[in-house]
Amino acid sequence: MGCAGHNTACWIAGVMLAISLAVFIPPVLAQASADEAPDNKAAQEGASVDSSADSVADPEESTEFVGEMYQIGLGWHPAGLEGLPTDRFGLVDWVAALEQGMIKPRSNIDPNVPEGLPFDMNIVMPSKTGMIAGAYFPHKTHTTWMSCDSCHIKIFMPLAGSNDLTMSTIAKGQACGVCHGKVAFPLNDCTRCHISNADAGGGGEAGQ
Amino acid sequence: MIKKLIAVAVLLAAFAPASFSEYGDIILDRYKDTMAEVDLPPVVFPHWTHRMQFKCKACHESIFPMQRGASDITMSAIIDGQYCGACHNGKIAWDPLYCDRCHSAPVSGDGH
Numbered sequence: 364m365g366c367a368g369h370n371t372a373c374w375i376a377g378v379m380l381a382i383s384l385a386v387f388i389p390p391v392l393a394q395a396s397a398d399e400a401p402d403n404k405a406a407q408e409g410a411s412v413d414s415s416a417d418s419v420a421d422p423e424e425s426t427e428f429v430g431e432m433y434q435i436g437l438g439w440h441p442a443g444l445e446g447l448p449t450d451r452f453g454l455v456d457w458v459a460a461l462e463q464g465m466i467k468p469r470s471n472i473d474p475n476v477p478e479g480l481p482f483d484m485n486i487v488m489p490s491k492t493g494m495i496a497g498a499y500f501p502h503k504t505h506t507t508w509m510s511c512d513s514c515h516i517k518i519f520m521p522l523a524g525s526n527d528l529t530m531s532t533i534a535k536g537q538a539c540g541v542c543h544g545k546v547a548f549p550l551n552d553c554t555r556c557h558i559s560n561a562d563a564g565g566g567g568e569a570g571q
Numbered sequence: 572m573i574k575k576l577i578a579v580a581v582l583l584a585a586f587a588p589a590s591f592s593e594y595g596d597i598i599l600d601r602y603k604d605t606m607a608e609v610d611l612p613p614v615v616f617p618h619w620t621h622r623m624q625f626k627c628k629a630c631h632e633s634i635f636p637m638q639r640g641a642s643d644i645t646m647s648a649i650i651d652g653q654y655c656g657a658c659h660n661g662k663i664a665w666d667p668l669y670c671d672r673c674h675s676a677p678v679s680g681d682g683h
Binding site: 373441454469470507541 | 574623628632658
């Protein structure tokens with residue numbers, strides 16, 4: 364790759380080509396090798412399952428999590444979010460950030476409007492099936508951030524028993540899923556809502 | 572001739588826009604068809620930088636309904652002080668003169 368004669372444009376092109384190759388080729392190769400490996404194993408061993416320790420990822424060590432939320436959490440984040448507390452996926456835990464005083468968001472564009480007190484009422488939704496602990500909804504955590512009309516009455520009727528809440532409707536982006544999974548913590552975090560003492564009659568602090 | 576072609580290809584590849592997005596980013600592309608005609612990318616609204624300074628109730632529901640498609644956001648409305656313009660007016664936040672800060676959504680076919 365000689366640049367005979369001092370051709371500046373040729374040098375610049377050569378350097379940029381080297382940089383582009385260094386930046387763009389390795390991720391493509393990594394993806395290609397990741398795609399190939401499972402096929403090779405299946406071809407070599409036929410229908411048997413490889414249960415050796417090498418083929419199982421160690422959750423403590425591996426960074427190649429399959430789950431989408433883990434990948435988002437482990438991926439790129441803006442520098443402005445550095446130092447904020449994170450949840451198990453690596454996404455920012457905004458409730459913890461507010462409680463620890465690391466952020467001080469205000470409730471109104473007008474700084475002279477005083478902060479109101481949040482409305483505190485815990486809703487306990489016992490489990491319908493018994494397969495998982497009942498769900499717990501703390502008004503206080505939500506009303507610290509949101510106004511009442513964000514949810515009432517467009518999303519939730521403010522009357523016990525009048526909302527048909529199932530995980531399938533939530534996962535479709537209705538009810539809790541209007542925010543949870545888009546802006547607030549994702550539905551993958553089951554124990555944020557389904558906590559063990561929710562069937563005992565509610566009240567008390569929910570474990571974060 | 573070959574060198575020139577390589578140089579052009581390399582320059583295009585090196586300046587390909589990288590796409591960075593954070594959880595909670597909303598793409599606003601109601602008018603993406605007409606905007607595409609003038610090569611204007613759709614808008615990315617980053618929740619994270621706003622919720623560090625404002626609680627949800629500062630915008631929802633008085634300025635923005637919390638529903639995709641419910642707000643007809645146009646530059647005229649913004650300059651008029653509605654929607655984003657309630658803050659982005661040069662007084663509370665920067666004025667809407669910096670197009671690339673908002674119009675930065677990745678457009679398919681960019682090759683990123």
